Amino acid sequence: MDFDLAAQSSDWLQNNQALLIDYCVNVISALLTLVIGILIARFVSNALNRVMVKKNVDGIVASFTSNMTKYLIIAFVVAASLSRIGIQTASLIAIIGAAGLAIGLALQGSLSNFAAGVLLIIFRPIKKGEFVEIAGVGGSVESVQIFTTVVITPDNKMVVVPNNNVLSNNIVNYTRTGQRRVDLVIGVSYSADLKKTREILEKVLSEDDRILKDPSWTIGVLALADSSVNFAVRPWAKSSDYWDVYFSLHENIKNALDEAGIEIPFPQRDVHLIQQ
Template structure:
């Protein structure tokens, strides 16, 4: 017992220094966790205010929180005299190994961040990306969810979306509708053009404040092809597309303008012996 008392008496200064270091380390941990939580929440609020997807904002804030907490733990351990160099090296090696094994997922995550920042499309847009065409239902951290016109649920990795051309059919309020109409070589071209222009001018969904185009585009093998181009509201595109095809055929037939189709003439020759 006396030996213990003597040891405490002889090492009071050392014990006091260790106690102060321990209290300081605990204080660093407490303040550090508070700081990590504050930074994570602040980052999340900033991202949400900038219209970044909530899932991405939450993930980024969690990542910031984890990084700050790890740095605080290393600082606290270092303050109490624990050598952290080896610990940091182990963490670095582990991080490198994890990064290499999850490089595909990290690429998808980075692509998801780019999508939410630059916003080439949003939920509800009809797009074609990554070889898939459909309506965007959700932009997730690692993938984008599309619903195809035949109601298929398709999950496309974000890296595949950003790694290919993105066509957003819903981005603008109006679109140009292009049709190719072929008539026979015997048809009256002036009359055909007049009929086509009359169809466009009378259609209620064709935008009349935008110039439409009707002109001979090609002298094909079996037909004279007209380009018929008009402007419509994006929401009316397919309605006008189907309706114009039907109306054009009916009006051309009513005006005795033939629509040719591929055919082959076979000539038989008889030879006298």
């Protein structure tokens, strides 16, 4: 009986030898097509990214476009490889389409994030390196990916925000215009000479080269507060200089007022005691 099985197997191999060789050749060619296609996809993606960066295309657009190109090439290569070993891609596409519909219904949030990512790339309200406030998070934009946006906060934390949350909320871009107004409130004593105080404030601003001349700064009495006369000091600076100007102005104004003998008061209250 064992001899009969061996003989039948030998006969089957002899009769189907050409078919087996052809199938093995197709499998090997399909694997080669897949491997070479993936390498080509990576090469095209990297080359496209380098060209776009060299042409000064925004880093977010370059990254998103190159990644999408890579995935499209890989999808085409997978379909070609499956077709090579005899799998009907038309039927496969129909199955994938039906599965995609079910998956799409289950992953509505992910699809909305993908759509929001495409809109962010098209309209570009944010760019890589810009300091923005999105969905309650403030920081520098690191990248806009297929489903998420990556932000690096000033204290070097990485925050990943879903793209749909970015697009459905207000986007505050502090960098795009290139200029920011520095808003300071400086309080002086009620006994201080307001004209002299204004002159000192103007002198401090004029001595700082980082403060822009156009648009011009604004200095005015903001409020007669409980314990002080508050001046609004509002110069303009480049967005990149904002925090340096903000911190240094406080220090320089304090020193200048001290040298002029103008008091910066702390909150005070007059208490009247009634003795019975």
